[in-house]
Amino acid sequence: GNSVTQMEGPVTLSEEAFLTINCTYTATGYPSLFWYVQYPGEGLQLLLKATKADDKGSNKGFEATYRKETTSFHLEKGSVQVSDSAVYFCALSVLYSGGGADGLTFGKGTHLIIQP
Amino acid sequence: KAGVTQTPRYLIKTRGQQVTLSCSPISGHRSVSWYQQTPGQGLQFLFEYFSETQRNKGNFPGRFSGRQFSNSRSEMNVSTLELGDSALYLCASSFGPSEVLSYEQYFGPGTRLTVT
Numbered sequence: 001g002n003s004v005t006q007m008e009g010p011v012t013l014s015e016e017a018f019l020t021i022n023c024t025y026t027a028t029g030y031p032s033l034f035w036y037v038q039y040p041g042e043g044l045q046l047l048l049k050a051t052k053a054d055d056k057g058s059n060k061g062f063e064a065t066y067r068k069e070t071t072s073f074h075l076e077k078g079s080v081q082v083s084d085s086a087v088y089f090c091a092l093s094v095l096y097s098g099g100g101a102d103g104l105t106f107g108k109g110t111h112l113i114i115q116p
Numbered sequence: 117k118a119g120v121t122q123t124p125r126y127l128i129k130t131r132g133q134q135v136t137l138s139c140s141p142i143s144g145h146r147s148v149s150w151y152q153q154t155p156g157q158g159l160q161f162l163f164e165y166f167s168e169t170q171r172n173k174g175n176f177p178g179r180f181s182g183r184q185f186s187n188s189r190s191e192m193n194v195s196t197l198e199l200g201d202s203a204l205y206l207c208a209s210s211f212g213p214s215e216v217l218s219y220e221q222y223f224g225p226g227t228r229l230t231v232t
Contacts, residue, residue: 036223043120043206043223089159103149103161103172104221 002027006090006107013080014115021075021110023064023090031092033057033066033073034104038087047075047088085114118143120209120224128230134195137227141188141209148190149221150182153204162205165190166213194229202231 006023013019025031032051036044048057053068064075073090090107121140129135141148150162161174165184182192188209194201208221 041225043225044208045223046220049220091159103151103164103174104159105161106151106159108158 002031002092002094002102002105004090004092004105004107006088007110008108010111010113012113012115015082016079017114019075019077019080019084019112021088021090021112023073023075023107025071025073025090025092027071027092027094027105029094029102031094033064034091034093035062035064035073035075036089036091036106038089038109040086044089080112080114082114082116085112087111120207120222122205122207122224122227124227125225126228126230128232129197130232131197131199133197134193135197135229136191136193137205137207137229139190139192139207139209139224141190141207142222145209145211145222146188147210147213148184148188149208149210150190150192151206151208152176153206153226154202159206162192164213171213197231199231202229204228 004025034049035047037047038044048059050057050066053066056065062077064073066073087109089109091104093104094102123138147166149164151159153159162176163170163182164172168184179195184190204226206226207224210221
């Protein structure tokens, strides 16, 4: 089956620090990869995505590269801000060669805390 | 453009009762997916509807059901509630079905269901 593994945290960093949140996956079919962010009391927001190997998704200073050889999609940001404090979810969706797709499969989420 | 709305936002039910949750997608979106979020299991896919047809279903018992109306609004129903059904239920809408990966999913704020 499909699965996503990510560090759960909490991850605590100081403002302006470099951020990496690791995400690895197993999938049948042809996965597309996503990072979602959830702020307290809100639903999930799509942060970035990549739909094929070696694609790099980027948004709001965050980046992640689809690495098929290591089945990874690590999230990075060069300089974090207090406003980046949230829970980050890595997710995948699999397209099947015969058509159709599964719903999103999520990791457990990583709680990120940025201290001023 | 208004976002995805879910009603009610909070709900308390007793074991054995049934419950209906509602989701109104973004105007023009025809696909609605439902997810259950719990601290133990994380985010899990329930089902997806597109043009009033269920396209995908996650690994949940038959007590969980849903439907979609001609205006794309969706409801999910849980019958014979169990304590373990306590969760945040998230609805997500997209313009097209899940196999068209360029169609991003937009999440609502969720309905917090507590079963006592």
